[in-house]
Amino acid sequence: MARQREHQASPLHAYRALKQRILSMSLTPGSSLGEQRLAAELNVSRTPIREALVRLASEGLVELIPNRGAFVAPIRTEAVIAAQFVREALEVSIALQAAERIDAHGELRLRQAIEEQRLADQEGRAGLFYRADEQMHRVIAEIAGLPLVWEHVLEAKVHLDRVRTLSLQDARSFSVLIGQHESIVAAICARDGGQIQQSLRNHLRQVLPNLAGLKEEFPDYFLDDDQHPD
Amino acid sequence: MARQREHQASPLHAYRALKQRILSMSLTPGSSLGEQRLAAELNVSRTPIREALVRLASEGLVELIPNRGAFVAPIRTEAVIAAQFVREALEVSIALQAAERIDAHGELRLRQAIEEQRLADQEGRAGLFYRADEQMHRVIAEIAGLPLVWEHVLEAKVHLDRVRTLSLQDARSFSVLIGQHESIVAAICARDGGQIQQSLRNHLRQVLPNLAGLKEEFPDYFLDDDQHPD
DNA sequence: CTGTTCCAGATTGCATACAAAAATACAATA
DNA sequence: TATTGTATTTTTGTATGCAATCTGGAACAG
CATH class of the missing domain: 1.10.10.10 (Winged helix-like DNA-binding domain superfamily/Winged helix DNA-binding domain)
Known part of the structure; x- marks a missing residue:
């Protein structure tokens, strides 16, 4: 024992x-x-x-x-939508504040984070890339001086992780994601609020898969209040 | 037993x-x-x-x-700041979406909520006012079609409730708060995004009391990492 | 007088026992 | 055969016991 x-x-x-x-x-x-x-x-x-x-x-x-x-628990479409909403609202606000407080050291950390992602991509290690991705978002929160807000994002993200797992889009090449990360970082370093909002929202919506399609493919995993409206 | x-x-x-x-x-x-x-x-x-x-x-x-x-748990200034940040970011985003979806029925519900607050104020029932206040914010989330996002706000709000209790500002007249609520509702009904953001942020910051002062008055209740830097 | 060691008391961490509730199987009846 | 009532079984909800750990202070050595 x-x-x-x-x-x-x-x-x-x-x-x-x-x-x-x-x-x-x-x-x-x-x-x-x-x-x-x-x-x-x-x-x-x-x-x-x-x-x-x-x-x-x-x-x-x-x-x-x-x-x-x-x-x-079943996957509730409503909870997924809400989680996506929370994530977008918080991450955009975080990034805007990060842009106001970032310094040379912060810019370096962001570039390092992207470098790690590139490395993980070249070695084809999905798990490593996934961690580096999340690490970058966390670093942005730290630069904004709001590391605790990231914990709130994580709580919401839980409801997104399962649908992402289902869509298996992690298998696709990461280069697209890295490109999006680069434009986000560029927007932050340029202190361009509008660009931050646009590139970040675009990125976050990219990773939210086709909900309706998944719901048809795996009906057993989903449960919504308007279930059987025959 | x-x-x-x-x-x-x-x-x-x-x-x-x-x-x-x-x-x-x-x-x-x-x-x-x-x-x-x-x-x-x-x-x-x-x-x-x-x-x-x-x-x-x-x-x-x-x-x-x-x-x-x-x-x-002690009250951590960092957690209070983060909670306030989360609440502002989420509630502003919620209100903006509510403005896009609100209809006549929604406007009625908001006016009713304010009427309830006025009643509670006249009768001097603080507890009732507090509930009506929270109810209004919840209704805005429902109008936005995002009732679950309000649950996330509640989770964050927990870290604000204790400092509000300490400041005891609930004892002050509620008419000021009602006025702020009215301008928020007016901005939503007018679909004026800028005005929504301004009036809501102003309101939410109003209810966040003077943190530094409370920290001096009740040092035993607070704990921050940079505690005794003699 | 100061710093260390060790013991008593108290409190948690986990395992287990028992009772209440629900699910299941089955038989009796219409 | 379908249905209903009942007995059995399984599973949770709660109480409790015991060992491990920590606190605080007393005894003791330096």
Whole structure:
């Protein structure tokens, strides 16, 4: 029985493992998350599992139905739209403020971030590119002096990650995305508010896939209030 | 022993009770939230208490320190600034979209909301006014077709509520706020984007009290990374 | 007097036990 | 055969027990 050396590690481990599987659609919407089974799977008792499920439920990734159990939450079109709205509004505001506060050091960091992306692209390492991409957006928030606002973006982004996973567009070449990143950085360095807004919005909408199409292709994963209007 | 008839009611009850006390500063930052004590107080065991504490911790209202206990989280200036930023960015974007979609029915609802505020003001019922105020902002989100985005605003607002409670400016006459609400509604009905942005930002900054002053008056409640730079 | 060590008390972290509720299977009846 | 009532089984909701960890202070050495 592998004893956990560090305390409070079990709930965190369960939380991360489940979240990863949900966002990568390895656990599909509607899947049952029986506490017993998960506990056996991760070699812990039900208590830390329950703690992880509560956290995931508060983020909207899991539905906790009283006396019935926990299930992977369906993808709600409304939640995806809202998350996209939140992300656009926050990131545009962040970038505008970043433009007002950026200095030479900040410009350097942004160029380095893009360089990392180029490297990851050349080596064809999707995971690495993905991290570098997110890192760049985070750096913009830091330059704006608002690192905590990025946490709010991350909370919303959770509802976008699953549809992106479904669309599998990550497989496409990253050069397009890098180009978009370059024009965003250029706009920030040029302190051109209008250009910032246009290039960033364009970029963020690019990564939001065709929702209606996905909904037709994977109807089981979606749930909207106007479900069966026969 | 008052048995709970409805299942899963205990954690929710504990969550709401604690949240209310924390936001109203009835439980001040740094207060110890011993599981044992809370369990005895609410006549339940530690398990549902723990569930509530985990939820509150994920919202940033409680700090869960391993093997030491749970404490009411200090007010972090950085978090307040970030929350204000999020609220402004989201509410302005929401209001701009509301202006594009509003119809006669929507205008009526907004006028009704203001009427309710006027009533609450005349009767001097602060709690009622507070609810009507929040209701109006929520209605704007509904008109924009983005009710879920309002939930994100609420998450951020949590970090503003405690400083507002401290400043006690709710005691001041509400007529000023009602006037601001009127100009916001007027701007939305007039579809005047610039005016929307100006009146809403002005309003939202009005309700953010003097942070530096509060920090001096209640130093024990605040904690920032640059704490004692002697 | 100061700094260190160690012990007692208290509190959490996790496991497990038990009860309530829901789902399921099945038999009896119309 | 369809349906309904009931018994069984499974699963959650909550309570509780025990070990690990941390705090605070007393005893002690320098």
